[in-house]
Structure formats: C-alpha cells, structure tokens
Amino acid sequence: MKVGILGAGMWGTAFAHLLADHQHEVSLVDCDADVVHSLVSSGRNPRYLPELELGGVEALTVSQAGELFEHVDLLVVAVPSRAFAAAVACLPGASPLLSLTKGLDPISGARLSTLVEGRPVAVLSGPNFAEEIAANLPAAAVVASDDQELAARLQAEIASPVFRVYINSDLIGVELCGAAKNVIALAAGAVDGLGLGDNAKAALMTRGLAEMTRLGLACGARAGTFAGLAGMGDLIATCWHPHGRNRRAGELIGRGVTPEQAREQIGTVEGMVAAPVLGEMARRVGVELPITDAVCAVLAGGEVKDLAVELMGRKPTGEWSASPV
Secondary structure, X not given: OEEEEEOOOHHHHHHHHHHHHOOOEEEEEEOOHHHHHHHHXXXXXXXXXXXXXXXXXXXXXXXXXXXXXXOOOEEEEOOXXXXXXXXXXOOOOOOOEEEXXXXXOOOOOOEHHHHOOOOOEEEEEOOOXXXXXXXXXXXXXXXXXXXXXXXXXXXXHHOEOOEEEEEEOOHHHHHHHHHHHHHHHHHHHHHHHHOOOHHHHHHHHHHXXXXXXXXXXXXXXXXXXHOOHHHHHHHHHHHHOOOOHHHHHHHHHHOOOOHHHHHHHHOOOHHHHHHHHHHHXXXXXXXXXXXXXXHHHHHOOOOOHHHHHHHHOOOOOOOOOOOOO
C-alpha cells in the first residue's frame, strides 16, 4: 500500500516503522518542521524514539504533503484527540482512514470515527506501547470498522509474525475502551503515588473495567469487546507500564503535583481530556461512573486522597448487582 501517516508522535513514528517493515510505501507527515527536517536528514525522530532508524520512510511537513493525501491507498491519523477533528476536516480525497487516536472529541463529546466524513473509517486499538512496537517485540491489536471488508483488508496488510491483528465489528466499544482506559489509568497511577499497594490497584482496575463495560453497554457496545484487547488488554498495559503517560500523570498527582504541573511535565495526557467527556456521556445515558467521577473531581481541584476514601466508602453491594461500586 501507499500510506500517508499524519502525526509524527511516538505512536505515529512506531507505526510508520511497522508498515515500512511490511514493505509498504510510507510517508510520515507532521506540522513540526524541525522534526521533519531531522527525519529527512538522519532518518530518526529526535523527539520520539530517537534510536529508531526509519529507513525507507518519506518525511514531509503538512504544507509539503499537498496532493499526497489524495493519492494514497490509506490515510493513518495519529494526532491527539483535541486535534483530530481539525485534522480530518482538512484531509483531501476519499481514501480509507485508519485512526490510531484513543480518545473522544473534547468539544462535542463525539467518538472520533463519527467526525470522519466522505470516506471509510477504521480504528486500531489494543495494548500497543510504541517503544515495544519499535523494538519489534510481539504485540496484538484489534481493527474495528463498520466496513468489514476494509477491516479484513487492513488485517491482512498490517499483521505480521510480531504484530497479530484481530477484527472487531464493535466500533463503538473499541473507541470507548480507548478513551475510558486512560481515565482508569490516571486513577491507577494515583494509587501508585499514594502508596496504596497492589491489592488496591488490582481492585481499582477490575472495577474500572466493570465501569467501562457498563458505559459501553448503555451506548450500544458489546460486553465482549471490553474483555478483549481493546478493553482489558489495553487497560492492563496502560495501568502498569512504568512509562505510560496516563499512569505517570496519576502517580505525580498522587504524590502532590497538581494536574496542570503533571501535564507540563509529561505533555499530552489523554485521560485528562477524556474524563469530563466520559462523565458527561454517562450522565446523558443514565449510568454511574464512580471512578471517572472521582478522577474528574481531582482534576477540578479536589484532594487526591479523597478518591480512595470516596470509593472505599461507597455502600456495599454484590459484585454483579445493578448498583455500581
């Protein structure tokens, strides 16, 4: 395939490497001229994965890309959720689009795939840390789309002996998993920062998965998706990986750093963007999200230690009762 990737962040860079290894013709496009210049001159991204050699990958600025996007077989978008709507609105042509972005639109609250018009769309998700993909370590992911022919084609073009790809037709569920797991990871990081132990962290992750599933079902998703790679798989990786941005941000907040200071240290933290959007979505569909609500309260200035006190102090109930805990 001839592929254009918009966004030379860590995941976009790693995915470019993955596709180039599959002998696809890859162009990596970014708005940062300095990053593009380094990619052209050295074949490396100085800001993300600087040790990775991107042999055979063309690098262009957005202004240089011009007609490129009109003639590719696949468009890949790997930008932060806050930039997704503007990015896809400006892309010419009608080539299929694969989103690597995990989150929701912070302005409209919409799932990102619903912002794509005039072209088929698919979403790739799963426990896929860019550093490990770049190192050719084994991983698995799901590609979700309402267009199953597109999903099958992408599965065939992306999968390899070190990157196993499954098809999932539950686009709603896969996208909600990608947004919600980042919020739970913030809470898991706070557990680490507060020194509350692995028992507490495991319990929070398990109840977080139940919370994610409850919202998904109310929005029309399938329960099985949340037990799969996009749900449980990505949740485990995001909550435990020592360098995961959301977990790291939560840990810093647990140690007394403000959310704003954590964001300044780390950069984009998708869980901070997604939490209030998910909270509003839950209110619209009449579902309680105790962990998400506690995260929102902390992001709004509440004391992080209150997160544990509030959650542990909820009314006792059965594990699978209708009342959420």
